Amino acid sequence: MRRRTRIFCICMAVICFGVLLWRLFVLQIIDPEDYAARAADQQLRDTVIPAARGEILSSDGTVLAASETCWTIRASPRELADELVEPAAKALSEILEIDYEETLEKFSQRSSNDCLLRRRVDKEMADAVRTWCSENGAEGIQIRQDTKRVYPEGDFMGCLLGFTDVDNAGLWGLELQYNELLTGENGRVLTAKNAWGYDMPETYSTLIEAVPGATLTLTIDANIQHYLESAVSAAVQEHNVASRAVGIVMDVQTGAILAMTVKPDYDPNDPRTIVNEEVRDQVNALSGEERSAALQAAQQAQWRNKAISDLYEPGSVFKLITAAAALDTGVCTPDSQFVCAGSINVAGTRFRCANGHIHGLETFAQGLAVSCNPCFIQIGARLGKEAFCDYFEAFDLREGTGIDLPGEIKKSEYYTADRMGPIQDFVPWPSGVLRKKQRPPAAVP
Structure with missing residues (x-):
């Protein structure tokens, strides 16, 4: 009986140690990356640093599209002290000019680890949030550096430049055509966090710098473009053009486009606002799905570059x-x-x-x-x-x-x-x- 017991114990030990050795072999030799990634996810907070979108320049060096630094305000409600939930909601809603009730509802979700408060705030707002958090010892309010697309010339070359969405991805015009070229490579900040997901008291972080997008230089000459837009706009007013007018200036030796415009044009800084007041009033007079459909149709017509998208009898x-x-x-x-x-x-x-x-x-x-x-x-x-x-x-x-x-x-x-x-x-x-x-x-x- 003793002999059988010993043999049984030895067999069980061999099996247990065999399974353990096999598991160690799998973890360390066969699939170490997956478990290393899981560990890193538990131990590190990965914060994205958005890359600046590349500039668009005219042939004479005028900056037509650029990226401007801004900040996105997010929060981790579960890191915010209970006694600060209501004061934080009140203070931040005033600073960020957002709805107090919605902000309080977000902060009241005590298990939430992330919520968006406001995108693309300027330095003054970001500094005001930072100051309030510092003075009141508020944890869990994140002020993340971001970029936004700006068009310094305003209502100029809208039909050519196009515009981007809130994530700085090209949606129309050159911004869409060269989106891959203009889009940079985002950076990251890896910060140590504890078992509850909070940042560790000790400072530990790894910075991976963002790489900005490439610069795009056009054949468009900004001076010629200004002259063309002025002349076409004057012609539209003089002749009461209803369906927009088109103008193109081309280098006859090379075929390079020196200027191109469709007037009336939109401001790429605010592309969704309907420029034509009569059309805008007609859209605003509608409601519900009918208004949404009319607004979308009006925007599509406004963004359309008639110089290349319409047929003309020569x-x-x-x-x-x-x-x-x-x-x-x-x-x-x-x-x-x-x-x-x-x-x-x-x-x-x-x-x-x-x-x-x-x-x-x-x-x-x-x-x-x-x-x-x-x-x-x-x-x-x-x-x-x-x-x-x-x-x-x-x-x-x-x-x-x-x-x-x-x-x-x-x-x-x-x-x-x-x-x-x-x-x-x-x-x-x-x-x-x-x-x-x-x-x-x-x-x-």
């Missing part, structure tokens, strides 16, 4: 494409002659020259100089619809430009050769001369 600007195609194919020369009698009849539709002009006999070069409609209808007829359409693609008018802004429409609407109508036999020109009739090409890129 009008007489397209005469340059027609002229280039005609010269390139050789169907016309600068000295080729045409007749303008003020209007021209094409397939039953009469097209007039602008402002009632009658240019008479004119050369190709003269017709281009005065933007003569009858002249260019005749040039298009000489070119032929097949060749004309081929030049749409040659000038890259069938695709988007690839500009580095979000929201560019990726297609063009244009006539193809088979959509330009039947070729007629003859058409009497105003001069009385019979010529071969062909429906004039048109394009809407």
